[in-house]
Amino acid sequence: MENCVFCKIINKELPSYTVYEDENVIALLDINPKVKGHTLVIPKGHEANFSHLTADQARHLFLTTQKVLKALLSTESLAQGANILINQDQIAGQTEMHVHAHIIPRTHKNNFGLNFNHSSSLSLSHEQFQNIAKEISENLK
Numbered sequence: 001m002e003n004c005v006f007c008k009i010i011n012k013e014l015p016s017y018t019v020y021e022d023e024n025v026i027a028l029l030d031i032n033p034k035v036k037g038h039t040l041v042i043p044k045g046h047e048a049n050f051s052h053l054t055a056d057q058a059r060h061l062f063l064t065t066q067k068v069l070k071a072l073l074s075t076e077s078l079a080q081g082a083n084i085l086i087n088q089d090q091i092a093g094q095t096e097m098h099v100h101a102h103i104i105p106r107t108h109k110n111n112f113g114l115n116f117n118h119s120s121s122l123s124l125s126h127e128q129f130q131n132i133a134k135e136i137s138e139n140l141k
């Protein structure tokens with residue numbers, strides 16, 4: 001798609017630090033890395049959001065993400081763990097409107113700010129949990 005940075009990278013109109021590529025997916029270093037080794041995995045067909053991918057596209061995206069993750073984890077200085085993240089739409093922080101998965105390596109030395117500590121969790125009642133679960137499950141097809 002015109003004016004899409006990722007499509008331009010896929011079409012080799014812009015340079016990238018590519019770590020993996022096949023006919024459907026490309027994985028490259030994020031040019032604005034949050035930590036060392038921050039990698040993006042990008043389906044080659046232009047789709048704005050993860051929710052728009054076909055099952056095959058989503059499967060290939062996740063399998064490639066796992067493959068790159070394993071490579072990162074095999075270099076202990078780069079990754080002792082990782083966060084896998086897909087931002088769905090601008091409200092969730094998606095800045096490039098071409099779906100991509102982030103692999104954010106975690107080490108004891110880097111301090112990426114994503115916080116899953118229980119102290120920052122919401123306090124919901126049993127009824128609230130039930131209502132949210134019901135709403136989601138009713139929309140599954």
Ligand SMILES: [Zn+2]
Nearest residue numbers: 004007046098
């Ligand atoms: Zn694109």
